[in-house]
Amino acid sequence: MRSQLEGSLAVAKAVALCRPEVISAYPISPQTHIVEALSDLVRTGELAPCEYLMVESEFAAMSAAIGASATGARAYTATASQGLLYMAEALYNASGLGLPIVMTVANRAIGAPINIWNDHSDAMSQRDSGWIQLYAESNQEAVDLHIQAFRLAEELSVPVMVCMDGFVLTHAIEPVELPTQEQVDAFLPTFDPRQVLDPDDPVTIGAMVGPEAFAEVKYLMHAKQMQALDLIPEISGAFSQAFGRTSGGLVHAYRSADAETIVVALGSVLGTIEEVVDELRTEGVRIGAVGVTCFRPYPLDEIRAALQGAKRVVVLEKAFAVGLGGIVGQNVRLALSGLPVQVYDTVAGLGGRPITRRTLRTLVTDVLEERLEPDRLAFLDLDWKLVERELQRLSDNRRSGPHAENILRDVGTVAASAHGGPR
């Protein structure tokens, strides 16, 4: 049924339709509405049978999910940013043990400085944790990806995180088609665990593994993610058959087949990018976009195939590798190695700074007019004056003070100090 509702609520309803048996969740902005809505659904009995554990931290949330999943229950949790980091140890534990937990990550920046708004630094920090990572472009896709995620996770016994941009998607009210319980039941069978704690058939799970066997166990994690590269399109296809719309898969290509310039991105910014692509196309620019829906495992072949015809590729990402450059950019370059495609790494939207059509148009113009250096990460919309002023402070004073406060003073958010204004 098509409804106009908040992204968080849509996702909560979608998760509920998947019949999770144990939900453990700790609230963190901007995921709160998801876990609150699920709590309501459990309390009213709309989602039953389901045990909802109000845990004391994200570390406990993932730990409880591990215990529940190992006991054969379909387990779900959600988090963002600092919470994802707090459960980092448990993330690796879940993937190492092969437990098919599904988790929503409402993408949010990681502090310091503390910031509650959207970027991809949280999920990107855990890209090698062994979890499958899917990125939703819209709230519709977020709904659909959760349904596909449970099936994917359980078929492979690999945990899956569904990423959706915090606030931008979670708090956006837009039309979403929610399936019926019958449709979801037909698509998602009951959880049949590969391993389960059962007194009638006791097993030891989580034993230490020494040098004799560790590599093999780890390799299997990798092998299963490689299998996901085949399974994800399969599931997306089955979803399309069952629900009548295209969702998920490895990559989304938009007008890229004959494009000379292709913008690559993840998540909700693709909507704005597609608008700009359409505008530029009417102006005669041969431009397209490729959205990466599945970032881990990394669909190297599919990305290569989608981008190889272009002259230039502009990667627009919402996180970066400090001291190095782009993250998605590196991965894209890997996919294009050996090909004469110029790759530009750009980062924007950090800490929730909006990525506008103007930003994108300026970027494309700069690229086409060769004003962007291809070997350096370009920070879009950065206020260089603020940066330079702060760098000057650093070189002028040993006790230069906290960067954040200094810069905010310059921006004007904090009133000048009583001792004579900003230093």
Add this chain to the structure above:
Amino acid sequence: MFQVRIHGRGGQGVVTAAELLSVAAFLEGKHSQAFPMFGSERTGAPVVAFCRFSDQPIRLREPIVEPDALIVQDPTLLHQVDLFAGVGHETYILINTSRSLEALGIGEFLATLQPERVLAVPATELAREHVGRPLPNAALLGAFAALTGAISIDSVTAAIRDRFSGRIADANVTAAEAAHELAAARGDQVPVHA
């Protein structure tokens, strides 16, 4: 596409206003999108919310920089926040106040706009009267419908009933209809579709 930007303070129902507007548009068979821009929860801080609606699916996700309509729920923001950023000659402006726009100190600026597209509505007073709480959002949406004609009052009230129930829904509907009447009654105004 019709783009509305709503300004107010935390706790005044700005986000709900945008949501209701988007639901109203949805009920009319339009595509719509609403989203807020705010900091961590706290009442009193400036809040902005956006609503876009269109006959085409909306993919855009940037803040509304050039609004077709601006709703100001709290006039104390007038000299604190750059409320009128991006406002053009065609923009509708709806301000919640029982004072005159001149008394608010923006008479000069508003004189540069089309007078039939600018309206002051005592939405807080209407809300207090009909809802018993100073939450002006429903009233403002009723006035918005009359001022712009972009959404019908019936869709607004349907959206209110979709979101609220019982006495609260009734009260908010009454407030919206009262504001709508007030706005429509202003003689020289001619609702223009986006």
Add this chain to the structure above:
Amino acid sequence: MSAEKLKLYQVGTFAVGNRLLDPDQRTVQARTERSNTLTSGHRACRGCGEALGARYALDAAMRATEGRLIAANATGCLEVFSTPYPESSWQLPWLHSLFGNAPAVASGIAAALKVKGRTDIRVIGQGGDGGTLDIGFACLSGMFERNDDVLYVCYDNEAYMNTGVQRSSATPPAARTANTKPVGDDPGNVFGQGKSAPLIAMAHEIPYVATATVADLHDLEHKIERAMEFRGARYVHILVPCPLGWGSESSVTITLARLAQETGLFPVFEAEGGDVVAVSKIRRRVPVDEYLRPQRRFAHLFGDPPRTDVILQLQKIADRNIDRFGLLEDS
């Protein structure tokens, strides 16, 4: 006729494996049908108090639950010596996740069993003092506060033994550990306020809290079985001497546990709903040095000159416990 002198060893009224007792008075360990939940072949040190305590506790729990039990184990000595790849000495469904999350994992298991309508299967969470009192403390408190249906057992050997004997919040004052060496003016661990997990558990007002030692098998088994009569969060704290970490002979593990109780340094008691309901009285009160001397972790207190001032401080702690819990027969 010549007479041969026979030594009569009186080790206690209800000795382990005492076949002279009525069958229903025998301990679980004395029964042939005991589960051997932690079966032989594990790699614990000789004289390991934790291996003993875990065997006692789990066999009692298995009897109480008729074998329907799942265990979540924290990282630590028990986890490491019981599962040396590729072997496992566990004969029950057993999950080891991380160091700091055993109580939360146990909560998750209990939730899964509840949702599946299998509340006939019970859950035990277990770990050492490190995983329970320090790194796992937040999860422990959360589990208590939610009153999840989990029995949590802490095997307390008073330091992070598995990583080389570093101090924990359970390390007694003045004890030597790898990072509280007897150097400087205040030798060994600091004299802080201590951190009583049983009292903290009681402050959460959970249904059942108890302490026990490996010296009194009947008492330990009784406490585990009693705990299993309750639903909700339960906590049992067992003192398990560690020959390696404590610097004691492997043959005196049980003796030391008994001495800890008899000095008053380790009060043995039971609490229900936040109130103490029973204590194990000290039948033969012992001054603390009798307990301290056999442990090299306290050897620096008996040097030349001896640190009688420190021993006196430790005696005061024992005295306070005796007072506070009413541990003497005539009190």
